[in-house]
Amino acid sequence: MSTFNKIYKYSRIWVLLIVAILLPKWIPNLYYQGVVNTALIFAILSLSLNILSGCTGLFCVGFVAFYGIGAYGAAILATRFQWPILLCLLAGGVISMAFSLLLGLPTMRLRGMYFAVATLAFGEIMYQLFVNWVSVTGGSSGIKRIPTPNWFGVNFRKPENYYYILLVAAVIVIILTRNLINSRPGRAMLSIRENDIAAEAMGVDVPKYKMLAFAVSTFFAGVAGGLFAFYARYIDPTSFVNAESSAILAMMVVGGIGSISGSFIGGLVLSILPEMMRFLGNIRLVLYGLAVVVIIIFAPKGIGGAIEWIDGVLCGTIKVGQQSQAADRQAEVKE
Amino acid sequence: MTAILETKGIGIHFGGLRAVDNVSFTAEEGSITAIIGPNGAGKTTLFNLIAGFYTPTEGSVYFEGKDITKVKTFRRTDMGLTRTFQNINLFRDLSVMDNVLVGLHCKTKCDPISAMLSLPNKRKEEKKSREQVMETLAFLGLDHVAEEKAGSLSYGMQKNLEIARAMVSHPKVILLDEPASGLNTSDLDSLSKRVVAIRDSGITVVLIEHKMDVVMTISDKIIVLNFGKKIADGTPDEVSQDEGVIEAYLGKDDD
Numbered sequence: 106m107s108t109f110n111k112i113y114k115y116s117r118i119w120v121l122l123i124v125a126i127l128l129p130k131w132i133p134n135l136y137y138q139g140v141v142n143t144a145l146i147f148a149i150l151s152l153s154l155n156i157l158s159g160c161t162g163l164f165c166v167g168f169v170a171f172y173g174i175g176a177y178g179a180a181i182l183a184t185r186f187q188w189p190i191l192l193c194l195l196a197g198g199v200i201s202m203a204f205s206l207l208l209g210l211p212t213m214r215l216r217g218m219y220f221a222v223a224t225l226a227f228g229e230i231m232y233q234l235f236v237n238w239v240s241v242t243g244g245s246s247g248i249k250r251i252p253t254p255n256w257f258g259v260n261f262r263k264p265e266n267y268y269y270i271l272l273v274a275a276v277i278v279i280i281l282t283r284n285l286i287n288s289r290p291g292r293a294m295l296s297i298r299e300n301d302i303a304a305e306a307m308g309v310d311v312p313k314y315k316m317l318a319f320a321v322s323t324f325f326a327g328v329a330g331g332l333f334a335f336y337a338r339y340i341d342p343t344s345f346v347n348a349e350s351s352a353i354l355a356m357m358v359v360g361g362i363g364s365i366s367g368s369f370i371g372g373l374v375l376s377i378l379p380e381m382m383r384f385l386g387n388i389r390l391v392l393y394g395l396a397v398v399v400i401i402i403f404a405p406k407g408i409g410g411a412i413e414w415i416d417g418v419l420c421g422t423i424k425v426g427q428q429s430q431a432a433d434r435q436a437e438v439k440e
Numbered sequence: 441m442t443a444i445l446e447t448k449g450i451g452i453h454f455g456g457l458r459a460v461d462n463v464s465f466t467a468e469e470g471s472i473t474a475i476i477g478p479n480g481a482g483k484t485t486l487f488n489l490i491a492g493f494y495t496p497t498e499g500s501v502y503f504e505g506k507d508i509t510k511v512k513t514f515r516r517t518d519m520g521l522t523r524t525f526q527n528i529n530l531f532r533d534l535s536v537m538d539n540v541l542v543g544l545h546c547k548t549k550c551d552p553i554s555a556m557l558s559l560p561n562k563r564k565e566e567k568k569s570r571e572q573v574m575e576t577l578a579f580l581g582l583d584h585v586a587e588e589k590a591g592s593l594s595y596g597m598q599k600n601l602e603i604a605r606a607m608v609s610h611p612k613v614i615l616l617d618e619p620a621s622g623l624n625t626s627d628l629d630s631l632s633k634r635v636v637a638i639r640d641s642g643i644t645v646v647l648i649e650h651k652m653d654v655v656m657t658i659s660d661k662i663i664v665l666n667f668g669k670k671i672a673d674g675t676p677d678e679v680s681q682d683e684g685v686i687e688a689y690l691g692k693d694d695d
């Protein structure tokens with residue numbers, strides 16, 4: 106490991122953080138600040154979904170429902186019951202998690218495919234609930250006048266200020282996820298994705314840990330929903346249509362299933378890219394779809410795989426041009 | 441010696457096939473019991489019944505005197521009954537270290553909240569677990585590949601990793617399904633030594649093996665299966681002189 110590798114290794118996090126902190130100063134106008142803020146929210150969502158799919162291999166096709174539940178939960182508690190905003194955010198997460206138990210407990214034992222279909226139906230049911238349960242959700246006119254946080258005398262109505270709330274939330278979610286993955290319960294979840302038979306043989310209660318992954322991921326999705334509600338100050342069902350679930354799924358897959366940095370960056374890139382291509386008109390959606398397909402085919406590990414590779418090279422743990430040891434060993438076995 | 445593991449008239453059939461048929465045997469605490477028999481005799485199926493992967497159509501399994509026939513697989517592991525797989529079931533994309541750490545799942549306690557917040561109890565337990573894993577890896581000659589992905593290891597190393605993962609929790613009984621298959625002669629010798637060392641550390645070993653020289657030298661007792669039925673049961677000397685066994689197995693098939 107050279108000196109450069111060492112400097113890189115110890116400074117990378119801090120450089121990234123400083124760039125993230127200074128970012129609003131370089132953003133030309135409010136429109137782009139809005140794009141970046143939304144991208145951060147979706148990055149958190151993509152990362153949350155990755156806790157379920159990346160760890161246990163289960164796919165949730167109606168994930169936006171949990172984001173919506175968090176958003177409505179937090180908005181209702183703040184507007185009708187005047188709860189403090191921080192508490193509303195956490196409560197949004199908890200309510201969303203409660204719904205995951207409701208959906209998960211009967212479906213966790215099903216095979217992956219059936220679980221996916223159940224979540225799809227759940228997404229649609231929740232959407233209908235947002236639209237039709239007018240007395241609680243306000244129906245299609247939504248919930249208005251959601252308060253904005255006013256912490257430490259800062260006016261978070263300004264998108265460039267709200268950005269910092271989102272940034273702190275994102276950093277917290279990343280740290281919590283990372284800690285979880287490198288722990289006993291996190292490894293139990295990963296082992297299910299890798300080989301559920303062996304996981305069971307090692308004493309892992311498979312349905313329980315699948316449920317745990319689902320609960321954690323929907324908790325974060327619910328918090329992200331609350332973050333959206335206090336940012337937008339107005340929510341209605343159009344933000345929670347099932348098509349958004351596919352968008353989140355695409356972000357996670359393009360980012361790299363099972364990679365924290367990847368799924369997060371996948372969320373950022375796929376939120377920002379379509380906005381950058383707006384000048385192309387409607388063809389951008391076709392290009393977007395094409396880009397997703399190309400990445401899935403040519404880089405099955407997604408952006409995360411590429412990032413981890415570059416990171417490995419810069420850290421000095423991977424040498425460029427070196428054949429993977431896996432390939433060497435495989436050859437050895439064949440001999 | 442007391443029987444720590446026992447099956448009573450256990451059997452399972454798949455459609456018309458009686459894969460395991462009315463098999464009763466005991467494994468004495470602190471001993472090595474070998475299960476031998478021709479291909480397709482039902483040895484792996486018997487392990488699947490003992491470990492809880494299959495539900496028997498008849499008979500029962502006793503562990504430390506308790507009937508565990510209806511106990512779920514993961515709970516049997518929790519009770520101290522672990523296994524390896526003949527057809528290697530590793531967590532291929534996880535590191536060797538992480539594979540064996542999962543083997544400690546039952547012996548550790550860290551909950552999701554302490555894990556996410558990285559509380560001191562988690563960090564302490566994690567450190568202790570890693571030390572324990574390194575000891576086990578060293579025992580199996582895998583300490584130098586601790587950070588590599590399990591799927592990138594050679595076949596022989598993967599076989600050893602299976603053993604490491606099953607023994608790291610220091611179970612009461614370990615079921616080893618053909619640990620010697622695919623090993624070369626020098627590795628065979630160290631495998632035999634390791635199995636004996638595992639027994640000497642207080643873990644009862646039940647072993648399926650085709651390599652007769654290994655079985656004959658290390659086993660305290662041998663069970664012979666043929667077409668799902670137990671045809672012999674005794675010390676290596678007794679079994680190797682048994683007429684039925686010679687006819688069914690030793691005489692015509694010795695790989």
Ligand SMILES: Nc1ncnc2c1ncn2[C@@H]1O[C@H](COP(=O)(O)OP(=O)(O)OP(=O)(O)O)[C@@H](O)[C@H]1O
Pocket residue numbers: 454457459477478479480481482483484485486526
């Ligand atoms: N899940 C199953 N469904 C149907 N048949 C099965 C199943 N599992 C095993 N069998 C059959 O049961 C018989 C015994 O198989 P088993 O794997 O237990 O043999 P074995 O003694 O372990 O053989 P080997 O030495 O080749 O590993 C075989 O005929 C096999 O095809």
Ligand SMILES: [Mg+2]
Pocket residue numbers: 483484485526
């Ligand atoms: Mg077998």
